[in-house]
Amino acid sequence: MNGLNSNNAPHPSVIKPHFIFGSVALLVLSVMIILADTTILGPYFDSKMLAITHMAVLGWATMIVFGALYQLIPVVFETSLFSEKLAKFTFWLAGFGVLFLTYAFWIADYTGLLPYAALVMFISLLLFVVNVILSYKDSKLKNVSSRFVITAVVWLSVTELIGTLIAFNFKYGYFTAAHLHYLKIHANIGLIGWFLMLIIGVGSVLMPMFMVSHQLDDKKLERSYYLINLGLLAMAVNWLFVHIENITPIFWLLIVTGIYFFISFVYDSYKKRIRKVLDIGMRHTMISVLSISLPVVISLIVMFGVGMDSMLLLRTTTIYGFTIIFGFITTIILGQTYKTLPFIIWLEKYQALVGKTKTPMPRELYSEKLADIQLLIYLFFIIFMIMGILLDQIWLVRIGSYLLMAVAIVYNINVFKMIFHQVKKKE
């Protein structure tokens, strides 16, 4: 058999803990936002804001992404994961690291706890990077999608290194520029280099697969790959070493053009699909892809926001980060959970029963009605938060944060419904 088979997929015990941790982290995140609501409207270099951001990008998003990627490596690389044991060890270390790091930020212990928490996180992410790179080494499939994924993993190690250096700088003070300067580089590499590139790599394989669309133009992905990487690399090198002023918009334009080519690829896939009805997972995904345009527009406003009130500029920058983390990343993760987790559980419980007895479909392992409600509440959460931050209205932010908690509760109900799914005897 030439193709890949499900034997290449790692054991569910490698994957499931990531989904459990991630979904609980989303709930914890919503509580943190409720507790720190006024902070959302203040400067983003605030300890509570940093705690919230790291819980969002590491505890919630990265944990789910790790689990999903371990499952998808056989699909994207056409090989098995290098080491399941290493993946399990990485999970525990990363889980501890996220909690340690978030706690250090939350209590603003920058010199005592933070450097060590960052070090634990750095080691765990490095182990993940090593596992993925060694898997890629054996890969039979080295196309643009797998290149996106492996490059994203490299960017992850870069941003993590910068983050750790920032953390240690609080204690030893070796940086020449302000923390904010390095934080900007750390955040942009993390959001664009790690999350965006990874989502493009995995999404370019999964979206056509889920929508059943063929004969797509890979050249668009190639252009996207080179433009985003060139723009990000040039921007990072300039910010770190060269320091040419007013050149960032050019690099930004390269990245935005790269994003355009990806959106165009997804649009082609959507137009050519023969599966007309989009399920709940794909509806989330399409909204997420469309919402990439939000941070793009906001970034241009921030970049050319000369003469803007400094407080408004600050809040607009917060909205920029918010729309990437929640508008784009969280939306796609919420949606793809309904594509990957039911499938993982279904394979675990029903693969051996196929053909022998009637089996349910993967989508029957969770409540579609709850997932629909979750999406609706989520959209209101996005609207309330953006309006609240933009208009400097704490009551809107408060409503938004409670809406996120409702989303997290509904999402957790569905996730645990799948995790604890039992095969019925009559099945």
Added chain:
Amino acid sequence: MMTNEEITNFELEVLELLKNVMDPEIEVNIVDLGLIYELKYDGDKTIDIDLTFSTPSCPLGDTIISGVKETIKKKYPDFTTNVEVVFDPPWNTEMVSEDGRRMLGM
């Protein structure tokens, strides 16, 4: 000894039977998806099937193969089913039947 017509009728019967094997993600059976390229019955107790996947990296590969074998075994317990996975020609959406397209909402 079966006649050619009887063999063809039996092959069509097995093909109909394989409509019970679903792609659980797309929720369309593998026959209407056009994944079965060839099905041959030797007139005795052996069935040879050439099938493909919608993509070479299809994570359902094993599930589909065992689904095909088990479905046939359930109805014809003393038969042998040989499944060969082929990717030439690569599967494309033109191979989906009219019924399959209807199931996909087209």
